[in-house]
Amino acid sequence: MRESYREELDDINHCLVELTNSVGSAMSTATTALLDADVALADLVIAGDAHIDAVRVSVDERCFTLLARQQPVATDLRAITTAMATVQDLERMGDLAQHIAKVARMRFPEPAVPQEVRPVFLEAGHVAESLVAKTGRVIAKRDVDAAMELEAEDDLMDKLHQQLFRELLSDDWPHGIESAIDITLLGRYYERFADHAVSVARRVVYLVTGERPIALAPSS
């Protein structure tokens, strides 16, 4: 029984890594849908969110069953409660990718992102991709160094977010209020996506080191 318990714990972790990949792929596709005004890609992300939600429910149930049947203690118990919190962040990251796809869909056939801020969203997309890849490494290998790198990339995302506001507030923003609303929300979605990645990483750092980082929840 212990053997299969360990296998189940490993398999749950494997599911989390796969879910991270799904979320990363949703975010990359959403960014492309946004920048290319590609409604087919946007629909793919929107439809794909149900799968992410289903995996989340499944991981949650499996963790609960492990807790109920095996009554783990110490590090194993912490690993399971960490997995339960992590899957919540990952599902939310999937929601945010979906929100981005929905903005692309809403403005189709027009692009939701005007030329002036295109480079910022292109860069935000790259940062998001890199963040997700590191999140996967943090979960798979309990890699504390990758967790630290991830924090640095979150700072970069915050800078991109600030840059968006500067563009919007420059004297020659010619795209009006509706576009400003879109850009404000889109910037927020990318920023929150990064925050949730940080949250996952911090929880794994706590699991590995026993030291609780200053904030465990996404705080912005």
Next chain:
Amino acid sequence: MRESYREELDDINHCLVELTNSVGSAMSTATTALLDADVALADLVIAGDAHIDAVRVSVDERCFTLLARQQPVATDLRAITTAMATVQDLERMGDLAQHIAKVARMRFPEPAVPQEVRPVFLEAGHVAESLVAKTGRVIAKRDVDAAMELEAEDDLMDKLHQQLFRELLSDDWPHGIESAIDITLLGRYYERFADHAVSVARRVVYLVTGERPIALAPSS
């Protein structure tokens, strides 16, 4: 030992209800700070968030200790994992109140909310207050009816959110892009606050009825 275990579980639930009150009070104060451009109130909310974060960490640790020492099963186990997820939503609701206070602080001495949308935010503040009160009842009494009422109020919050966009997009919005950014973000904070209340309520419904509502996580 069983006796003190039950007491501990009850006490954790009591802490969650108190935390809900703190979050409700932060949100009410933030709304007043916003509408009255009252920087002292805004600072109160901003400073008070550390307490909410601390309670969250404490509840989390206490739940973990209960799991480790008492190895509960069935409903008790579900109650503890529910508490661990709930405290995360409540902390996030506190963050959102803090974000609202920060917008009020940033624009001080000017009001962040122009006259045209003041009634919408006044109403959003009332809905948020009512939502939090119901959330407290749902947690304290496992009141499934209150959980259902709460969903209806979340719909009302969504309508207010839509109304904000209509105001921003009306031809005579005279307050420019910066104000539109503020209003967009503020609207989002109120909406997310309501979503998290719904998320708490749905989890309690699941705990009581064993039926998983369609979505357990805030989805917008």
